[in-house]
Amino acid sequence: MDRGNQIMVQVRESHHYGTFQVHDRIEFDVRVNEFLCVCGPSGCGKTTLLDILSGLMRPTQGQVLIHGDPVNPKKQNISFVFQEPSTLPWLTVWENIAVGLRVKKRPSAEVRRVVDDIIDVVGLRGFEKHYPHQISGGMKQRVAIARAFATDADLVLMDEPFVSLDQPTRERMQREVLDIWSRRKRTIVFVTHNLEEAVFLGDRVVILSAKPARIRADIDIDLSRPRDPLSPEFMALRSRCAALLSELSTQKDTTRSETGTRRAH
Amino acid sequence: MQLRQAMKEEDGERGVTTGVTPPAAEQDPAVRGSKVWSKVRAVAFNLLSLIVVLLIWEVMAERANSPYFPAPLHILAAFVQLLQQGDILGNSLWTHINASVYRLLVGFGLGVALGVPLGLLMGLYKNLYVSMRAVIEPFRFIPPIAWIPLAIIFFSGIGRYAFLIFLGAFFPVFTATLVGVGRVEPIHRKVFQVYGAGKFYILRRVVFPTVLPDILGGMRVGLGTAWMTIVAAELTGGEPIGLGRMMVNYSELLRIPEVVVAMILIGAIGFILNEALLLAEKILFRWRWQVSL
Numbered sequence: 001m002d003r004g005n006q007i008m009v010q011v012r013e014s015h016h017y018g019t020f021q022v023h024d025r026i027e028f029d030v031r032v033n034e035f036l037c038v039c040g041p042s043g044c045g046k047t048t049l050l051d052i053l054s055g056l057m058r059p060t061q062g063q064v065l066i067h068g069d070p071v072n073p074k075k076q077n078i079s080f081v082f083q084e085p086s087t088l089p090w091l092t093v094w095e096n097i098a099v100g101l102r103v104k105k106r107p108s109a110e111v112r113r114v115v116d117d118i119i120d121v122v123g124l125r126g127f128e129k130h131y132p133h134q135i136s137g138g139m140k141q142r143v144a145i146a147r148a149f150a151t152d153a154d155l156v157l158m159d160e161p162f163v164s165l166d167q168p169t170r171e172r173m174q175r176e177v178l179d180i181w182s183r184r185k186r187t188i189v190f191v192t193h194n195l196e197e198a199v200f201l202g203d204r205v206v207i208l209s210a211k212p213a214r215i216r217a218d219i220d221i222d223l224s225r226p227r228d229p230l231s232p233e234f235m236a237l238r239s240r241c242a243a244l245l246s247e248l249s250t251q252k253d254t255t256r257s258e259t260g261t262r263r264a265h
Numbered sequence: 266m267q268l269r270q271a272m273k274e275e276d277g278e279r280g281v282t283t284g285v286t287p288p289a290a291e292q293d294p295a296v297r298g299s300k301v302w303s304k305v306r307a308v309a310f311n312l313l314s315l316i317v318v319l320l321i322w323e324v325m326a327e328r329a330n331s332p333y334f335p336a337p338l339h340i341l342a343a344f345v346q347l348l349q350q351g352d353i354l355g356n357s358l359w360t361h362i363n364a365s366v367y368r369l370l371v372g373f374g375l376g377v378a379l380g381v382p383l384g385l386l387m388g389l390y391k392n393l394y395v396s397m398r399a400v401i402e403p404f405r406f407i408p409p410i411a412w413i414p415l416a417i418i419f420f421s422g423i424g425r426y427a428f429l430i431f432l433g434a435f436f437p438v439f440t441a442t443l444v445g446v447g448r449v450e451p452i453h454r455k456v457f458q459v460y461g462a463g464k465f466y467i468l469r470r471v472v473f474p475t476v477l478p479d480i481l482g483g484m485r486v487g488l489g490t491a492w493m494t495i496v497a498a499e500l501t502g503g504e505p506i507g508l509g510r511m512m513v514n515y516s517e518l519l520r521i522p523e524v525v526v527a528m529i530l531i532g533a534i535g536f537i538l539n540e541a542l543l544l545a546e547k548i549l550f551r552w553r554w555q556v557s558l
């Protein structure tokens with residue numbers, strides 16, 4: 001069954017926090033099984049966008065449709081890797097990963113099988129009985145990632161999920177996510193600061209401007225997978241995105257550069 | 266799902282391991298040994314300080330040489346006699362202890378049974394609390410003992426004691442629960458909401474686990490106030506049994522050793538109840554206490 005070009009998510013929204021406008025006519029579609037990366041200056045409203053996409057928050061204007069219906073986490077199968085630490089301190093690593101399956105009232109045999117599988121994928125074998133205060137920050141983030149993939153969601157939202165991981169782990173997790181995604185296709189919206197990561201992972205990269213966020217660019221990444229970050233095509237796309245982003249940060253000197261050329265003082 | 270298999274196949278080739286080897290803290294005999302040792306040491310030191318205090322007491326009592334300053338051995342003798350023969354009215358020591366503890370448990374149970382749901386309700390619907398603050402809060406500052414005159418008029422028997430103890434237990438539990446609900450982190454709710462959890466599910470799986478440590482803490486404070494209230498309430502009269510009542514009977518006879526026996530029993534029972542709650546906390550909240558280390 002080829003659903004490659006079918007639209008899954010339709011975003012048509014603007015959002016204000018009080019009088020402060022964060023999103024100005026954010027309008028784009030996400031295709032079924034597409035891997036979409038979203039980049040933008042810090043504080044431009046990326047987390048806000050995922051909150052709205054997940055149905056956890058309503059935009060002040062417009063709406064998000066999933067397969068034509070307004071988004072509703074009770075009706076659609078959505079999962080979310082949050083930017084902030086989201087492990088539940090009173091549950092063990094194992095139970096934390098099982099949370100989504102428990103909410104969805106899956107039979108316990110299935111929960112056991114799925115959680116045991118995914119624990120190996122994220123490299124947390126041996127830590128099942130540990131509580132979050134007994135593991136590192138990066139491990140907590142892997143718990144959150146495992147939780148999001150355990151439910152087999154149709155739409156997975158990931159908010160800078162690999163920021164707290166070291167480079168080798170980060171690369172492993174990137175390949176792991178691509179692996180899970182290629183084995184069982186699903187729609188992923190992935191927010192990242194890291195352009196290399198965006199170009200490496202995404203079928204498409206959306207770049208947002210800041211204050212208020214508008215869609216600055218929407219770039220198809222037609223590179224075959226697995227991708228080689230050192231290939232000229234990859235480098236070309238990466239610098240094209242970098243140029244778009246740095247243009248944004250020179251226009252608005254309040255937002256910091258995303259390309260890593262300028263560091264925090 | 267063949268994730269695990271795929272993982273195993275590729276692991277060697279990747280040569281990168283994310284999983285650190287798990288610490289063997291729970292199985293390590295050295296760690297467990299040092300834990301046992303520190304417990305033994307704590308018990309030993311507590312016994313030692315008890316003995317030192319008793320020795321000082323003994324010496325002082327000998328010096329004072331007065332019937333109003335009985336030595337520890339006198340107290341022990343009075344205790345043994347009470348235990349074997351009961352009090353002057355023929356009530357056994359167990360009758361007194363049972364009566365007091367029973368009253369405590371009824372009143373305390375009521376306090377928890379009302380304090381927790383009301384605390385949850387007002388914590389979840391902050392507006393309810395905000396608009397009733399002026400009615401609720403002043404009650405907190407009326408000591409339970411101040412209710413005794415009214416309690417004597419309006420209640421009799423177990424109801425009187427239960428009411429007074431309820432007053433002592435309710436506010437610590439209620440306030441702790443109320444404050445605890447405010448500590449629930451929005452991100453924890455979001456984790457459940459995104460998978461489609463409803464309000465009641467979140468109440469059970471997020472709010473309750475978050476607030477439970479506060480509830481237990483409030484219960485320990487409430488237990489202290491409640492236990493002090495029961496003894497005071499028994500002092501004021503009513504039924505002939507209860508530790509407080511027994512104490513009054515002997516103080517009227519100026520029999521100090523029996524009075525001190527009652528005091529020590531009151532202290533010891535309070536201590537034991539408190540330790541029981543602490544133990545419950547340790548077992549329930551392993552995720553907070555680092556017991557595995």
Ligand SMILES: Nc1ncnc2c1ncn2[C@@H]1O[C@H](COP(=O)(O)OP(=O)(O)OP(=O)(O)O)[C@@H](O)[C@H]1O
Nearest residue numbers: 017018022040041042043044045046047048049083
């Ligand atoms: N609940 C809120 N109330 C008011 N303003 C908010 C709220 N949440 C976010 N904002 C503001 O909206 C803007 C966007 O926030 P958001 O968290 O979506 O940014 P972001 O792109 O995810 O940032 P980062 O890259 O640092 O994670 C920020 O300026 C922030 O101050």
Ligand SMILES: [Mg+2]
Nearest residue numbers: 046047083159
């Ligand atoms: Mg963010």
